[in-house]
Amino acid sequence: MSLKELETPAALIDQSRMVRNIERMQQHLTRLGVTFRPHVKTSKCVQVWKAQADAGASGITVSTLQEAEQFFAAGETDILYAVSIIPSKLERALALRRKGCDLKLIVDNVESAEAVAGFGRAHGETFEVWIEIDTDGHRSGIQPEDALLLSVGRALHENGVRLGGVMTHAGSSYELNTPEALAAMAEQERAGCVRAAQRLRDAGLPCETVSVGSTPTALAAQRLDGVTEVRAGVYVFFDLVMHNVGVCKIDDIALSVLTTVIGHQIDKGWVIVDAGWMAMSRDRGTSKQSCDYGYGQVCALDGTVMTGYQMIGANQEHGIVALAQEACADAAGQCDIAERFPIGTKLRILPNHACATGAQYPVYQAQNADGEITGWPRSYGW
Amino acid sequence: MSLKELETPAALIDQSRMVRNIERMQQHLTRLGVTFRPHVKTSKCVQVWKAQADAGASGITVSTLQEAEQFFAAGETDILYAVSIIPSKLERALALRRKGCDLKLIVDNVESAEAVAGFGRAHGETFEVWIEIDTDGHRSGIQPEDALLLSVGRALHENGVRLGGVMTHAGSSYELNTPEALAAMAEQERAGCVRAAQRLRDAGLPCETVSVGSTPTALAAQRLDGVTEVRAGVYVFFDLVMHNVGVCKIDDIALSVLTTVIGHQIDKGWVIVDAGWMAMSRDRGTSKQSCDYGYGQVCALDGTVMTGYQMIGANQEHGIVALAQEACADAAGQCDIAERFPIGTKLRILPNHACATGAQYPVYQAQNADGEITGWPRSYGW
The missing domain is CATH 2.40.37.20 (D-serine dehydratase-like domain)
Structure with missing residues (x-):
């Protein structure tokens, strides 16, 4: 099939550009000494994920359990479901784990933490949960200094849940458009998430993973001390919004x-x-x-x-x-x-x-x- | 399944409201003495279409050939594809007609009219085409007094295409919000389309169907003299935009x-x-x-x-x-x-x-x- 034969409208991927974008992100993060967990919500496409994995990505991030099921069926086992879990979705999460999927969940409140713990106990399953941190005030998460952080950490750790780490997404980086502002937001995202991890550890709670990222902050980050992994999604294709933000041509x-x-x-x-x-x-x-x-x-x-x-x-x-x-x-x-x-x-x-x-x-x-x-x-x- | 068991997010249809909306539109248009051809682009759902057909609708309007194929497979044969046809889509249109679908196409320019005529001749198929009329300047179509109208009519009629009628869609009605403005736009839509039909007939060209409509103008119309059918889509569900326009509670x-x-x-x-x-x-x-x-x-x-x-x-x-x-x-x-x-x-x-x-x-x-x-x-x- 050639371009002229395609029926319209059609969603065209320029594979050369896509591979270039994938390599740019992967090389940048490898240089900074962190692993990269791409967010597959952008493409929801197995072939795109394979190109990311081939370039060195480690695990994926998903925005729906449907994505988790799709990519697990395609061979990925290390999956972070990056929307705060609610009780009504635990059956589906359990089914994935029982099939061998290393599915990680997130929470930002005590009720949900207790719900996961209770459900896990009732079903003999040790769920892995990360705590969502709010580093820029744009959406969900717990602020690094909030007392709630330790309450949620304890509600997990002391009730049979594996507290795997902390994660944050500085989505307000989309509103910026200078290298200086982006670098500052990347540092704010890093520092806030690392601080949250430190508070958990200081309280005797485990916190192995420190996961940060958005496409603009991932690309703007100059150092990632204390971070273990980065997440980003739209970088794989980029778009006009990202062009205006200043992170692609x-x-x-x-x-x-x-x-x-x-x-x-x-x-x-x-x-x-x-x-x-x-x-x-x-x-x-x-x-x-x-x-x-x-x-x-x-x-x-x-x-x-x-x-x-x-x-x-x-x-x-x-x-x-x-x-x-x-x-x-x-x-x-x-x-x-x-x-x-x-x-x-x-x-x-x-x-x-x-x-x-x-x-x-x-x-x-x-x-x-x-x-x-x-x-x-x-x-x-x- | 009950509401409390549904996974979220989900798109809920309140069937009682839907049926009430369907009956309101159908009864209004029956009173005005025209047939009603719902636009299925809103729902793209066979069950919704069946409720419209059961209430008295006659044929459907579609926005893609995929919809035409879907609804033809479900049993509808009288289908208007209401986007100006281009040569690359004629094979698919032909395949539908060959299976027994009474598919009508639209054009608003001589090149496309000639392309349909040439393709029809080459394949021994008499396509039915309606001419798109521009009654409000918001998008496509030929203005009723434009000389182009007769050129397109002749390019169809004199080259083996069945010139079935004229159609228009006063989509700028979405920008209005008073009963008076809506009634005036409905009359503008009606008068412009009827005038185009009259010009074709005066030139010795056939023009059986005069098709008008948008949800706001369809509901606001007080008389539809000269019109044979009305089209509307979003009325079946309504939404907040339509509420602001003033055509639903x-x-x-x-x-x-x-x-x-x-x-x-x-x-x-x-x-x-x-x-x-x-x-x-x-x-x-x-x-x-x-x-x-x-x-x-x-x-x-x-x-x-x-x-x-x-x-x-x-x-x-x-x-x-x-x-x-x-x-x-x-x-x-x-x-x-x-x-x-x-x-x-x-x-x-x-x-x-x-x-x-x-x-x-x-x-x-x-x-x-x-x-x-x-x-x-x-x-x-x-």
Whole structure:
């Protein structure tokens, strides 16, 4: 299958860029002396995970038990489920462990810690649980100095649960856009998580693993003393949000949406394409960043960026491509769009957010350096 | 299966509300003397379509050929594919017609009209094509007075294609919010499409079908002289966007996301739930409307609206529920959220946009009036 034969819309992976992104992250973290546990929520794709594992990754992070089941079936046993566990999900977690999956859970409160302990006792299973630490205030977790940390640690350790470590995710790094701010956030994430680990150890509790990470902080980190592993997900494809954050170049973005021109509104300078928000996702992550890319940056079929052309609007299965009013860089002048983009023209749209865009597709179309395309299935649901 | 046993997140359909919405639309359009062709892109679910058909719908509208294939396999033969056809999709359209599907295509330009004609001739197939009319400037289509209309009509009719009619979709009705503006847009949509039909007929071209519609204009229409059928999709579930437009009440919304409390950030008044943007979609359609509902309106498990509580933020699998800063109605005072929403509490979140939220799920959980829940599969992809 070649690019021209593909039906549209399609989610295209540029394998060369993907492998480059994987090597960059792996080499950076190896240099910093930590292991790397990629977050597979971005791709939910076994072939992508295999490339990460081949490059040296150690275990995976998942955002759903469905991912854990999928990747365990594909051969991965070292899995961190990085959403605070609740009692109603323990049966499924137990089933995975009983099959031989070394599934780790997380909690950030005493109720959940006690629930895991009670359930484990009732079923004769020693669960491994890590404590989620809040190092940037953006979501879940316990602050490193909070008394709650030791209460949760004890509720686990003293009740038959293996307290395996601490983990944190400084997701607010997505809101930054200078190397200095990113490096500072990486240090804040590291220091907070290491401090939490130290407090547990000082209280006589075990804390083997210290796990940190987000794509921006992982790449910005200059030292990771006290950290044992890093997690990151979107780095594997990158996207326009990450470009605005400053951690990739436009031509590092390995995921694009292939689309076909289906019509024009010539007076308005609009090209209508067959990729709408169903194909791009509704993610408008660049709308509050330094450069707003609408629903995506338009490229020619060969990947050449068409400066100034964006998907400025999207209905379910229709996208509107046009010169952006406030193009981020110098744009060519208005032209006859029907002449420049005839019906049937294929374009590639770089997405705002690779995790959200990928999620719209049952299968990726992965193109290798020779231009050959292979379908790589991805999962969805819970 | 009962509501309490369901794993979360889940996409819940309230069947009683859904049936009420279906009956309301069908009865309104029957009164106005037109047939109704529901757009199945909202649900992509055979069980929902059957309820629409049972109530009197006639044929369906689809947004992808995948939907056409799915619903044809389920027994529907009268299908309008309402996205302008391109040459690369004609093989798939032909295959459907050869199996007995009465598939109608649309075009809004001469190139595509000629492509259908040439492909039909080459394969000995008489395609039926409708011309897309632009009655509100929001997307695709030919304006009723544009000379292009007759050129496209002739390119079809004189080249062996069955010119079946005209169709339009006044999607800009989503931006309105008064009964007067909606009624005016419905009349604009009707008049423009009827005028296009008249111009074709005056030029000696056939134009049997005059098809109009969007949920807001369909419900606001007071007369539909000259129209033969109406199309609408989201009315079957409704959502917060439609509530802000003014065409449904909050308790008409038949789709909600079931979620479970997994944590708290007590100082901030945040409840963390296991539905993030993957479960809600990234659709923020209410952000520019009179009432911004964040990622959704929070309800108790029994469906009671919890005034002022919204999903104010969303990560991939985490939602942040809190009292909205600018709640639309009187909100109860701040309280101890860990006491009000203990770990494990189940909530229902009403979505901004039912089409986008539904698309995140492989299966709906449909609850009947007796509280019993049945899985209703939905399709995705292209």
